[in-house]
Amino acid sequence: MVLDLTMSLAVLSLMGVLATIAGALEDLESDVGSQSNPNSQVQLAPQMSFLHRIYNKAISGEPVSNGFSAVVSGIVTVVLLDSNVYAITSIAIGALVGALILGIFATTSFAGRVSSMTRFKQPLYMDIMRYTTPTIIAHNFIMNFCLVALAYIQYAILGHPFSIPFLALIWGIAAGAVGSSVGDVHYGAERQFQNSEFGAGLNTSLSGQIVRKAESGLRNSIDNVWFCAKFGGPATGIGLGLTVVLSNWPTTVIGYNWTAVLVGFGIVVLMAIIHRIVEVNIRNAYGPYKDHNGKEEAAA
Protein backbone atom coordinates (compact mmCIF):
# COMPACT_ATOMS: atom_id res chain seq x y z
CA MET A 1 0.00 0.00 0.00
CA VAL A 2 1.42 3.40 -0.99
CA LEU A 3 0.74 6.19 1.50
CA ASP A 4 1.15 9.95 1.10
CA LEU A 5 3.30 11.89 3.57
CA THR A 6 0.44 12.81 5.92
CA MET A 7 -0.77 9.23 6.18
CA SER A 8 2.80 7.94 6.58
CA LEU A 9 3.35 10.30 9.50
CA ALA A 10 -0.01 9.32 10.98
CA VAL A 11 0.95 5.64 10.81
CA LEU A 12 4.36 6.45 12.28
CA SER A 13 2.85 8.34 15.21
CA LEU A 14 0.37 5.51 15.83
CA MET A 15 3.31 3.10 15.91
CA GLY A 16 5.12 5.42 18.31
CA VAL A 17 2.11 5.52 20.63
CA LEU A 18 1.74 1.74 20.59
CA ALA A 19 5.45 1.33 21.33
CA THR A 20 5.22 3.86 24.20
CA ILE A 21 2.35 2.01 25.87
CA ALA A 22 4.03 -1.36 25.27
CA GLY A 23 7.31 -0.14 26.75
CA ALA A 24 5.67 1.29 29.87
CA LEU A 25 3.62 -1.83 30.50
CA GLU A 26 6.58 -4.10 29.78
CA ASP A 27 8.64 -2.48 32.51
CA LEU A 28 5.79 -2.54 35.02
CA GLU A 29 5.11 -6.20 34.23
CA SER A 30 8.72 -7.08 34.97
CA ASP A 31 8.57 -5.03 38.19
CA VAL A 32 5.43 -6.80 39.45
CA GLY A 33 7.24 -10.10 39.22
CA SER A 34 10.74 -8.83 40.15
CA GLN A 35 12.22 -10.13 36.93
CA SER A 36 15.61 -9.44 35.37
CA ASN A 37 18.14 -7.34 37.32
CA PRO A 38 16.08 -6.83 40.55
CA ASN A 39 15.40 -10.57 40.61
CA SER A 40 18.93 -11.37 41.76
CA GLN A 41 18.37 -9.41 44.99
CA VAL A 42 14.96 -11.03 45.59
CA GLN A 43 16.62 -14.40 45.04
CA LEU A 44 19.60 -13.55 47.25
CA ALA A 45 17.69 -12.00 50.18
CA PRO A 46 16.55 -15.26 51.86
CA GLN A 47 20.16 -16.52 51.81
CA MET A 48 21.12 -13.46 53.85
CA SER A 49 18.24 -14.27 56.27
CA PHE A 50 16.06 -11.54 54.78
CA LEU A 51 12.85 -13.48 54.18
CA HIS A 52 10.27 -11.51 52.21
CA ARG A 53 6.81 -11.43 50.64
CA ILE A 54 7.88 -10.51 47.09
CA TYR A 55 7.13 -12.41 43.88
CA ASN A 56 10.10 -14.18 42.27
CA LYS A 57 9.39 -14.34 38.55
CA ALA A 58 12.53 -15.92 37.15
CA ILE A 59 11.56 -16.41 33.48
CA SER A 60 15.00 -15.70 32.00
CA GLY A 61 15.83 -12.10 31.03
CA GLU A 62 13.24 -9.59 29.87
CA PRO A 63 14.09 -9.73 26.14
CA VAL A 64 13.69 -13.50 26.07
CA SER A 65 10.47 -13.66 28.10
CA ASN A 66 8.79 -10.75 26.30
CA GLY A 67 9.84 -12.08 22.91
CA PHE A 68 8.30 -15.36 24.05
CA SER A 69 4.90 -13.92 25.00
CA ALA A 70 4.87 -11.70 21.89
CA VAL A 71 5.69 -14.53 19.47
CA VAL A 72 2.99 -16.74 20.99
CA SER A 73 0.49 -13.87 20.67
CA GLY A 74 1.66 -13.35 17.09
CA ILE A 75 1.14 -16.96 16.00
CA VAL A 76 -2.31 -17.21 17.61
CA THR A 77 -3.25 -13.94 15.87
CA VAL A 78 -2.06 -15.33 12.53
CA VAL A 79 -4.09 -18.53 13.05
CA LEU A 80 -7.23 -16.46 13.77
CA LEU A 81 -6.59 -14.09 10.83
CA ASP A 82 -6.16 -17.17 8.66
CA SER A 83 -9.67 -18.30 9.58
CA ASN A 84 -11.07 -14.84 8.69
CA VAL A 85 -11.61 -13.44 12.19
CA TYR A 86 -11.53 -9.60 12.40
CA ALA A 87 -8.03 -8.23 12.92
CA ILE A 88 -8.72 -6.44 16.22
CA THR A 89 -10.43 -9.53 17.70
CA SER A 90 -7.60 -11.76 16.52
CA ILE A 91 -4.98 -9.50 18.08
CA ALA A 92 -6.89 -9.31 21.38
CA ILE A 93 -7.36 -13.09 21.62
CA GLY A 94 -3.75 -13.69 20.57
CA ALA A 95 -2.48 -11.27 23.21
CA LEU A 96 -4.62 -12.97 25.86
CA VAL A 97 -3.22 -16.42 25.01
CA GLY A 98 0.36 -15.09 25.09
CA ALA A 99 -0.26 -13.42 28.46
CA LEU A 100 -1.87 -16.53 29.98
CA ILE A 101 1.10 -18.66 28.93
CA LEU A 102 3.51 -16.16 30.43
CA GLY A 103 1.37 -16.31 33.59
CA ILE A 104 1.76 -20.11 33.70
CA PHE A 105 5.54 -19.77 33.39
CA ALA A 106 5.46 -17.09 36.13
CA THR A 107 3.67 -19.37 38.62
CA THR A 108 6.12 -22.22 38.02
CA SER A 109 9.15 -19.99 38.45
CA PHE A 110 7.88 -18.44 41.71
CA ALA A 111 6.91 -21.83 43.16
CA GLY A 112 10.03 -23.51 41.79
CA ARG A 113 12.51 -20.92 43.06
CA VAL A 114 10.97 -20.80 46.55
CA SER A 115 10.83 -24.58 46.88
CA SER A 116 14.51 -24.75 45.87
CA MET A 117 15.56 -22.62 48.86
CA THR A 118 14.06 -24.82 51.58
CA ARG A 119 17.15 -24.50 53.80
CA PHE A 120 16.66 -20.73 54.17
CA LYS A 121 13.07 -21.28 55.47
CA GLN A 122 11.49 -18.94 52.90
CA PRO A 123 7.73 -19.73 52.91
CA LEU A 124 5.72 -19.90 49.68
CA TYR A 125 2.96 -17.32 50.17
CA MET A 126 -0.09 -18.40 48.18
CA ASP A 127 -1.90 -15.05 48.57
CA ILE A 128 1.04 -13.37 46.79
CA MET A 129 0.76 -16.03 44.09
CA ARG A 130 -3.01 -15.47 43.74
CA TYR A 131 -3.15 -11.71 43.40
CA THR A 132 0.20 -11.00 41.75
CA THR A 133 -0.07 -13.52 38.89
CA PRO A 134 -3.25 -11.92 37.43
CA THR A 135 -1.50 -8.53 37.64
CA ILE A 136 1.41 -9.93 35.62
CA ILE A 137 -1.00 -11.39 33.06
CA ALA A 138 -2.90 -8.09 32.78
CA HIS A 139 0.24 -6.00 32.20
CA ASN A 140 1.60 -8.52 29.72
CA PHE A 141 -1.72 -8.63 27.86
CA ILE A 142 -1.55 -4.90 27.12
CA MET A 143 2.07 -5.18 26.00
CA ASN A 144 1.29 -8.13 23.71
CA PHE A 145 -1.71 -6.30 22.28
CA CYS A 146 0.35 -3.21 21.43
CA LEU A 147 3.26 -5.17 19.97
CA VAL A 148 1.16 -7.49 17.81
CA ALA A 149 -0.86 -4.46 16.64
CA LEU A 150 2.45 -2.83 15.74
CA ALA A 151 3.50 -5.95 13.83
CA TYR A 152 0.11 -6.07 12.11
CA ILE A 153 0.43 -2.44 10.98
CA GLN A 154 3.88 -3.15 9.57
CA TYR A 155 2.73 -6.33 7.84
CA ALA A 156 -0.69 -5.31 6.50
CA ILE A 157 -0.36 -1.54 5.97
CA LEU A 158 3.34 -0.95 5.35
CA GLY A 159 3.77 -4.22 3.44
CA HIS A 160 6.70 -5.56 5.46
CA PRO A 161 8.00 -8.82 3.95
CA PHE A 162 8.36 -10.63 7.31
CA SER A 163 5.53 -12.53 8.99
CA ILE A 164 3.57 -11.18 12.00
CA PRO A 165 5.12 -13.62 14.56
CA PHE A 166 8.59 -12.63 13.35
CA LEU A 167 7.90 -8.89 13.73
CA ALA A 168 6.18 -9.48 17.09
CA LEU A 169 9.21 -11.44 18.31
CA ILE A 170 11.59 -8.65 17.30
CA TRP A 171 9.37 -6.05 19.02
CA GLY A 172 9.14 -8.23 22.11
CA ILE A 173 12.93 -8.53 22.29
CA ALA A 174 13.28 -4.76 21.73
CA ALA A 175 10.72 -3.91 24.43
CA GLY A 176 12.43 -6.29 26.84
CA ALA A 177 15.86 -4.86 26.09
CA VAL A 178 14.68 -1.26 26.61
CA GLY A 179 12.78 -2.22 29.78
CA SER A 180 15.80 -4.03 31.11
CA SER A 181 18.17 -1.11 30.52
CA VAL A 182 15.91 1.90 31.24
CA GLY A 183 13.28 0.92 33.79
CA ASP A 184 15.00 -1.71 35.89
CA VAL A 185 17.31 0.71 37.66
CA HIS A 186 14.32 2.46 39.18
CA TYR A 187 13.18 -0.74 40.87
CA GLY A 188 16.49 -2.54 41.37
CA ALA A 189 18.48 0.34 42.79
CA GLU A 190 15.93 2.88 44.08
CA ARG A 191 12.99 0.82 45.33
CA GLN A 192 14.72 -2.29 46.66
CA PHE A 193 17.30 -0.15 48.45
CA GLN A 194 15.08 2.78 49.35
CA ASN A 195 16.78 3.08 52.73
CA SER A 196 20.08 4.09 51.12
CA GLU A 197 20.90 7.49 49.65
CA PHE A 198 19.10 8.48 46.42
CA GLY A 199 21.09 7.54 43.34
CA ALA A 200 23.91 6.00 45.36
CA GLY A 201 23.74 2.70 43.53
CA LEU A 202 24.09 -0.68 45.17
CA ASN A 203 27.05 -1.21 47.46
CA THR A 204 28.19 -4.85 47.42
CA SER A 205 28.01 -5.04 51.20
CA LEU A 206 24.26 -4.33 51.01
CA SER A 207 23.57 -7.30 48.68
CA GLY A 208 20.35 -9.10 49.53
CA GLN A 209 19.33 -6.57 52.20
CA ILE A 210 16.24 -5.39 50.36
CA VAL A 211 13.55 -3.22 51.99
CA ARG A 212 10.82 -5.56 53.22
CA LYS A 213 8.45 -3.22 55.02
CA ALA A 214 5.90 -0.95 53.38
CA GLU A 215 4.19 2.27 54.50
CA SER A 216 1.77 -0.03 56.25
CA GLY A 217 2.49 -3.71 56.79
CA LEU A 218 4.88 -5.80 54.74
CA ARG A 219 5.95 -4.74 51.30
CA ASN A 220 4.82 -6.87 48.37
CA SER A 221 5.11 -6.77 44.59
CA ILE A 222 1.98 -4.63 44.17
CA ASP A 223 3.63 -1.90 46.31
CA ASN A 224 6.64 -2.11 44.01
CA VAL A 225 4.68 -1.64 40.81
CA TRP A 226 2.82 1.30 42.42
CA PHE A 227 6.20 2.98 42.97
CA CYS A 228 7.63 2.09 39.56
CA ALA A 229 4.51 3.31 37.73
CA LYS A 230 5.50 6.85 38.77
CA PHE A 231 8.79 6.96 36.91
CA GLY A 232 10.42 3.71 35.73
CA GLY A 233 7.49 2.52 33.62
CA PRO A 234 6.78 5.83 31.83
CA ALA A 235 10.51 6.40 31.25
CA THR A 236 10.76 2.98 29.59
CA GLY A 237 7.70 3.79 27.48
CA ILE A 238 9.23 7.05 26.30
CA GLY A 239 12.47 5.16 25.62
CA LEU A 240 10.84 2.59 23.34
CA GLY A 241 8.45 5.11 21.76
CA LEU A 242 11.28 7.50 20.91
CA THR A 243 13.32 4.64 19.50
CA VAL A 244 10.50 3.74 17.12
CA VAL A 245 9.67 7.33 16.12
CA LEU A 246 13.20 8.69 15.79
CA SER A 247 14.53 5.68 13.91
CA ASN A 248 11.69 5.81 11.36
CA TRP A 249 11.14 9.57 11.11
CA PRO A 250 14.09 10.42 8.77
CA THR A 251 13.19 7.78 6.16
CA THR A 252 9.47 8.61 6.37
CA VAL A 253 9.99 12.33 5.78
CA ILE A 254 13.13 12.42 3.62
CA GLY A 255 12.96 9.04 1.91
CA TYR A 256 15.48 6.22 1.56
CA ASN A 257 18.63 8.19 0.70
CA TRP A 258 21.92 9.34 2.23
CA THR A 259 20.38 12.55 3.62
CA ALA A 260 18.15 10.41 5.83
CA VAL A 261 21.21 8.49 7.06
CA LEU A 262 22.96 11.78 7.91
CA VAL A 263 19.88 13.08 9.74
CA GLY A 264 19.71 9.81 11.69
CA PHE A 265 23.38 10.15 12.61
CA GLY A 266 22.73 13.75 13.71
CA ILE A 267 19.93 12.56 16.01
CA VAL A 268 22.27 10.03 17.64
CA VAL A 269 24.97 12.67 18.22
CA LEU A 270 22.40 15.11 19.63
CA MET A 271 21.07 12.47 22.02
CA ALA A 272 24.58 11.63 23.21
CA ILE A 273 25.22 15.31 24.00
CA ILE A 274 21.89 15.65 25.86
CA HIS A 275 22.63 12.50 27.89
CA ARG A 276 26.02 13.81 28.92
CA ILE A 277 24.54 17.16 30.05
CA VAL A 278 21.82 15.38 32.07
CA GLU A 279 24.35 13.04 33.67
CA VAL A 280 26.70 15.87 34.69
CA ASN A 281 23.81 17.86 36.14
CA ILE A 282 22.58 14.90 38.18
CA ARG A 283 26.05 14.17 39.50
CA ASN A 284 26.42 17.80 40.55
CA ALA A 285 23.02 17.86 42.22
CA TYR A 286 23.18 14.56 44.13
CA GLY A 287 26.79 13.33 44.16
CA PRO A 288 29.50 12.61 44.92
CA TYR A 289 28.63 9.47 46.87
CA LYS A 290 30.67 7.88 49.61
CA ASP A 291 32.02 4.36 49.23
CA HIS A 292 31.78 1.89 52.12
CA ASN A 293 34.95 3.30 53.76
CA GLY A 294 33.39 6.74 53.94
CA LYS A 295 35.69 8.07 51.21
CA GLU A 296 34.23 10.16 48.45
CA GLU A 297 33.99 8.57 45.04
CA ALA A 298 34.99 10.56 41.97
CA ALA A 299 32.43 13.01 40.58
CA ALA A 300 31.52 13.19 36.90
Added chain:
Amino acid sequence: MADESLIKRNKLIIIAVVSGLSGIYLSPYFPALAAIGAIVAVVWGADAIRRVAAYGLGTGVPSIGQLALGMGIVASMFGLAIVGSVPLAGPVVALVTASVFGLITGLFAQHVIKMNIPVMISGMTEIAAAGSLIIVGFGSAAAGSYVFGTFVQNIFSSGIVLVIFWMGAMSILHPFNATLGPDEKQKRTLFLAVSTGAVTMTIIGVAATMILGSAGIITMVIGIVLWLVFYKKFWDEVYKDAASVVGTGLIPKTEA
Protein backbone atom coordinates in the same frame (compact mmCIF):
# COMPACT_ATOMS: atom_id res chain seq x y z
CA MET B 1 24.19 -30.84 44.93
CA ALA B 2 23.25 -34.34 45.99
CA ASP B 3 22.55 -36.27 42.84
CA GLU B 4 19.72 -38.57 43.92
CA SER B 5 18.85 -38.99 40.25
CA LEU B 6 15.36 -40.20 39.52
CA ILE B 7 16.48 -41.21 36.07
CA LYS B 8 20.04 -41.91 34.95
CA ARG B 9 21.64 -39.96 32.12
CA ASN B 10 22.34 -42.82 29.69
CA LYS B 11 18.84 -44.22 30.05
CA LEU B 12 17.36 -40.77 29.37
CA ILE B 13 19.54 -40.30 26.26
CA ILE B 14 18.39 -43.64 24.78
CA ILE B 15 14.71 -42.98 25.57
CA ALA B 16 14.85 -39.45 24.13
CA VAL B 17 16.68 -40.35 20.90
CA VAL B 18 14.49 -43.38 20.21
CA SER B 19 11.16 -41.69 20.99
CA GLY B 20 12.19 -38.41 19.37
CA LEU B 21 13.21 -40.05 16.09
CA SER B 22 10.30 -42.51 15.96
CA GLY B 23 7.88 -39.64 16.64
CA ILE B 24 9.37 -37.71 13.72
CA TYR B 25 9.15 -40.73 11.39
CA LEU B 26 5.50 -41.27 12.36
CA SER B 27 4.60 -37.59 11.86
CA PRO B 28 3.08 -38.04 8.34
CA TYR B 29 0.56 -40.48 9.85
CA PHE B 30 -0.06 -38.99 13.31
CA PRO B 31 1.61 -35.55 13.82
CA ALA B 32 0.91 -35.45 17.58
CA LEU B 33 3.42 -38.29 18.09
CA ALA B 34 6.24 -36.08 16.79
CA ALA B 35 5.33 -33.48 19.41
CA ILE B 36 5.27 -36.13 22.16
CA GLY B 37 8.72 -37.29 21.02
CA ALA B 38 9.86 -33.66 21.15
CA ILE B 39 8.60 -33.39 24.77
CA VAL B 40 10.83 -36.34 25.70
CA ALA B 41 13.70 -34.48 23.99
CA VAL B 42 12.77 -31.40 26.07
CA VAL B 43 13.13 -33.50 29.23
CA TRP B 44 16.54 -34.73 28.02
CA GLY B 45 17.67 -31.20 27.16
CA ALA B 46 16.44 -29.82 30.48
CA ASP B 47 18.31 -32.56 32.34
CA ALA B 48 21.50 -31.86 30.35
CA ILE B 49 21.18 -28.13 31.14
CA ARG B 50 20.63 -29.08 34.78
CA ARG B 51 23.87 -31.04 34.86
CA VAL B 52 25.95 -28.35 33.10
CA ALA B 53 24.40 -25.33 34.83
CA ALA B 54 24.68 -26.91 38.27
CA TYR B 55 28.32 -25.77 38.19
CA GLY B 56 27.12 -22.24 38.92
CA LEU B 57 26.01 -20.88 35.56
CA GLY B 58 23.19 -18.81 37.16
CA THR B 59 22.37 -16.13 34.62
CA GLY B 60 23.91 -18.31 31.90
CA VAL B 61 21.02 -20.79 32.03
CA PRO B 62 18.78 -18.87 29.58
CA SER B 63 21.75 -18.34 27.27
CA ILE B 64 22.58 -22.02 27.13
CA GLY B 65 18.95 -22.81 26.24
CA GLN B 66 19.00 -20.30 23.40
CA LEU B 67 22.38 -21.64 22.26
CA ALA B 68 20.98 -25.19 22.18
CA LEU B 69 18.10 -24.27 19.90
CA GLY B 70 20.35 -22.03 17.80
CA MET B 71 22.69 -24.95 17.13
CA GLY B 72 19.68 -27.23 16.74
CA ILE B 73 17.93 -25.15 14.08
CA VAL B 74 21.02 -24.67 11.91
CA ALA B 75 21.97 -28.34 12.13
CA SER B 76 18.39 -29.46 11.49
CA MET B 77 17.96 -27.37 8.37
CA PHE B 78 21.33 -28.58 7.12
CA GLY B 79 20.50 -32.21 7.90
CA LEU B 80 17.05 -32.15 6.30
CA ALA B 81 18.30 -30.30 3.21
CA ILE B 82 21.54 -32.21 2.50
CA VAL B 83 19.97 -35.67 2.15
CA GLY B 84 18.14 -34.68 -1.06
CA SER B 85 16.49 -37.74 -2.56
CA VAL B 86 16.70 -39.84 0.64
CA PRO B 87 14.48 -37.84 3.02
CA LEU B 88 14.33 -40.80 5.42
CA ALA B 89 17.92 -40.07 6.47
CA GLY B 90 17.17 -36.37 7.18
CA PRO B 91 16.30 -36.45 10.91
CA VAL B 92 19.26 -38.74 11.70
CA VAL B 93 21.71 -36.54 9.76
CA ALA B 94 20.25 -33.51 11.57
CA LEU B 95 20.78 -35.20 14.94
CA VAL B 96 24.36 -36.20 14.10
CA THR B 97 25.21 -32.72 12.73
CA ALA B 98 23.81 -31.07 15.86
CA SER B 99 25.85 -33.40 18.07
CA VAL B 100 29.00 -32.47 16.16
CA PHE B 101 28.15 -28.74 16.54
CA GLY B 102 27.62 -29.28 20.25
CA LEU B 103 30.86 -31.22 20.58
CA ILE B 104 32.85 -28.43 18.88
CA THR B 105 31.16 -25.74 21.01
CA GLY B 106 31.86 -27.80 24.12
CA LEU B 107 35.54 -28.26 23.18
CA PHE B 108 35.84 -24.50 22.62
CA ALA B 109 34.15 -23.67 25.92
CA GLN B 110 36.36 -26.10 27.80
CA HIS B 111 39.77 -25.64 26.13
CA VAL B 112 39.71 -22.17 24.53
CA ILE B 113 37.51 -20.15 26.90
CA LYS B 114 38.63 -22.47 29.75
CA MET B 115 35.35 -22.62 31.63
CA ASN B 116 36.54 -25.63 33.65
CA ILE B 117 33.24 -27.44 33.82
CA PRO B 118 33.98 -31.20 33.69
CA VAL B 119 30.68 -32.13 32.00
CA MET B 120 30.83 -29.25 29.51
CA ILE B 121 31.76 -31.24 26.40
CA SER B 122 29.28 -34.07 26.85
CA GLY B 123 26.66 -31.60 28.12
CA MET B 124 26.91 -29.29 25.09
CA THR B 125 26.72 -32.30 22.75
CA GLU B 126 23.57 -33.53 24.47
CA ILE B 127 21.99 -30.08 24.57
CA ALA B 128 22.57 -29.46 20.85
CA ALA B 129 21.28 -32.94 19.95
CA ALA B 130 18.16 -32.38 22.06
CA GLY B 131 17.73 -28.98 20.38
CA SER B 132 17.75 -30.63 16.97
CA LEU B 133 15.16 -33.24 18.04
CA ILE B 134 12.97 -30.44 19.44
CA ILE B 135 13.12 -28.39 16.23
CA VAL B 136 12.49 -31.31 13.88
CA GLY B 137 9.96 -32.90 16.25
CA PHE B 138 7.75 -29.87 16.85
CA GLY B 139 8.34 -28.77 13.25
CA SER B 140 7.09 -32.01 11.74
CA ALA B 141 4.18 -32.00 14.21
CA ALA B 142 3.16 -28.63 12.72
CA ALA B 143 4.06 -29.39 9.09
CA GLY B 144 2.92 -33.03 9.03
CA SER B 145 6.14 -34.01 7.29
CA TYR B 146 9.89 -34.08 7.82
CA VAL B 147 10.70 -33.81 4.07
CA PHE B 148 12.68 -30.59 3.58
CA GLY B 149 10.50 -29.01 0.86
CA THR B 150 7.18 -29.46 2.67
CA PHE B 151 8.76 -28.67 6.03
CA VAL B 152 10.13 -25.31 4.90
CA GLN B 153 7.08 -24.35 2.87
CA ASN B 154 4.66 -25.09 5.72
CA ILE B 155 6.42 -23.63 8.71
CA PHE B 156 8.62 -20.83 7.38
CA SER B 157 6.23 -18.53 5.53
CA SER B 158 3.71 -18.38 8.40
CA GLY B 159 6.41 -17.84 11.05
CA ILE B 160 5.68 -21.10 12.94
CA VAL B 161 9.40 -21.92 12.93
CA LEU B 162 10.04 -18.91 15.19
CA VAL B 163 7.50 -20.16 17.68
CA ILE B 164 9.20 -23.55 17.64
CA PHE B 165 12.62 -21.93 18.06
CA TRP B 166 11.65 -19.53 20.85
CA MET B 167 9.18 -21.74 22.75
CA GLY B 168 11.48 -24.72 22.33
CA ALA B 169 14.31 -22.74 23.89
CA MET B 170 12.04 -21.55 26.73
CA SER B 171 10.81 -25.08 27.35
CA ILE B 172 14.32 -26.46 27.88
CA LEU B 173 15.82 -23.47 29.71
CA HIS B 174 12.85 -22.73 31.96
CA PRO B 175 12.74 -25.98 34.02
CA PHE B 176 16.19 -25.54 35.55
CA ASN B 177 16.08 -21.74 35.54
CA ALA B 178 12.78 -21.77 37.44
CA THR B 179 13.96 -24.24 40.05
CA LEU B 180 17.46 -22.82 40.45
CA GLY B 181 18.63 -22.93 44.05
CA PRO B 182 20.53 -25.03 46.55
CA ASP B 183 17.60 -27.41 47.15
CA GLU B 184 16.79 -28.12 43.51
CA LYS B 185 15.57 -31.69 42.87
CA GLN B 186 15.70 -33.59 39.57
CA LYS B 187 12.15 -34.93 39.94
CA ARG B 188 10.59 -31.47 40.28
CA THR B 189 12.72 -30.03 37.45
CA LEU B 190 11.82 -32.82 35.04
CA PHE B 191 8.11 -32.67 35.85
CA LEU B 192 8.32 -28.99 35.01
CA ALA B 193 10.15 -29.88 31.77
CA VAL B 194 7.24 -32.09 30.68
CA SER B 195 4.85 -29.27 31.61
CA THR B 196 6.72 -26.61 29.60
CA GLY B 197 7.07 -29.06 26.69
CA ALA B 198 3.31 -29.68 26.81
CA VAL B 199 2.58 -25.92 26.73
CA THR B 200 4.77 -25.73 23.59
CA MET B 201 2.92 -28.71 22.12
CA THR B 202 -0.42 -26.98 22.74
CA ILE B 203 0.64 -23.84 20.88
CA ILE B 204 2.17 -25.93 18.07
CA GLY B 205 -1.20 -27.69 17.84
CA VAL B 206 -2.98 -24.33 17.54
CA ALA B 207 -0.54 -23.25 14.82
CA ALA B 208 -0.84 -26.61 13.02
CA THR B 209 -4.59 -26.11 12.52
CA MET B 210 -3.60 -23.65 9.75
CA ILE B 211 -1.83 -26.44 7.84
CA LEU B 212 -3.22 -29.77 8.99
CA GLY B 213 -6.73 -28.84 10.17
CA SER B 214 -8.16 -31.37 12.63
CA ALA B 215 -4.79 -33.10 13.23
CA GLY B 216 -3.66 -29.83 14.81
CA ILE B 217 -6.62 -29.90 17.17
CA ILE B 218 -5.67 -33.42 18.28
CA THR B 219 -2.10 -32.21 19.01
CA MET B 220 -3.52 -29.25 20.96
CA VAL B 221 -5.89 -31.38 23.07
CA ILE B 222 -3.18 -33.95 23.92
CA GLY B 223 -0.89 -31.02 24.81
CA ILE B 224 -3.45 -29.53 27.19
CA VAL B 225 -4.08 -32.89 28.90
CA LEU B 226 -0.33 -33.56 29.32
CA TRP B 227 0.13 -30.02 30.66
CA LEU B 228 -2.66 -30.41 33.23
CA VAL B 229 -1.26 -33.73 34.48
CA PHE B 230 2.35 -32.58 34.80
CA TYR B 231 1.60 -29.07 36.07
CA LYS B 232 -0.32 -30.77 38.90
CA LYS B 233 2.58 -33.19 39.51
CA PHE B 234 4.99 -30.24 39.66
CA TRP B 235 2.80 -28.51 42.25
CA ASP B 236 2.60 -31.72 44.32
CA GLU B 237 6.42 -31.70 44.43
CA VAL B 238 6.41 -27.99 45.37
CA TYR B 239 4.08 -28.68 48.31
CA LYS B 240 6.36 -31.53 49.38
CA ASP B 241 9.69 -29.68 48.96
CA ALA B 242 8.98 -26.07 50.03
CA ALA B 243 9.92 -25.01 53.56
CA SER B 244 6.24 -24.15 54.10
CA VAL B 245 3.32 -23.27 51.85
CA VAL B 246 1.05 -20.80 53.61
CA GLY B 247 -2.12 -18.94 52.60
CA THR B 248 -0.78 -15.70 54.06
CA GLY B 249 1.13 -14.59 57.13
CA LEU B 250 3.95 -12.56 58.55
CA ILE B 251 7.60 -13.20 57.75
CA PRO B 252 9.06 -15.88 60.06
CA LYS B 253 11.59 -14.53 62.57
CA THR B 254 15.23 -14.90 61.55
CA GLU B 255 18.40 -13.44 63.02
CA ALA B 256 18.54 -10.60 60.43
